[in-house]
Amino acid sequence: MTPTLQLFLVVSATLFSIGLLAALSRRHAIFILIGIELMLAAANLNFIAFWRFGPQPQPPTGVMIAIFSIAIAAAEAVVGLAMVIAVYRHYRTTNVDQFDQLKG
């Protein structure tokens, strides 16, 4: 038995839920970024799986979207981590519960 599209979607849904769990329930800013990255990876897995199981031959649209999505996720991670460092300089903590005002 070879894996069907359903199995890939189940794996990606599980990965997305784990990322959501990390983003919603941890209090540390870097954990929240890790959760967001896991959710983005789950979305990329869906794009590639739908491209692979779609009717062939077809242009590599899913692959292109995944490549652009990886580039944008990298930019998001860079800016997010820079914000974590900038906020850490002010508050001396990375616990998101204690970032109660953004005024410099």
Next chain:
Amino acid sequence: MNSAAFVVIAILTLAAALAAASLPKLIHAALNFAVAFIGVAAFFFLLGAEFVGLVQVFVYVGAVAVLIVFTILLTRRDVQDTGKLSWGGAIIAIAVFGGLLWAIRKTPALSIAAPQIEALTVKRIGGVLMTDYVWPLQCVGLLLTAALIGALILVMEDREEG
């Protein structure tokens, strides 16, 4: 497509992702995050998108994971989390998972096997990037430049003031 490889990669990826989401020590979570992304790259290889798998390893394991470890070392004062997952977040995550699983189960069109495809070469990807996707490519270049400058400004601002 090999189903034994699928099972091994799925278990590895999901276990590493769960560890990244739930371990109390941040540095362990960051290393498990790298393992989870290697697993996702292995899925891309399994699905025949070798170039995306390579990009995933270069960008995530090579750059983003190292960046996260750097940030952990720079914000070293509180690397400990309580390690407790809040109930609200867990309930929402389980509800979303249940909803997705229900939708996947209810759709019979999804239980198809993979058709034969011709290998997607890097040459073809490069050709498509330079013809059909040239405007998105330019926009991503602009976005990455803006992110680079923005990150520098965010991190340097304090030093100029103080």
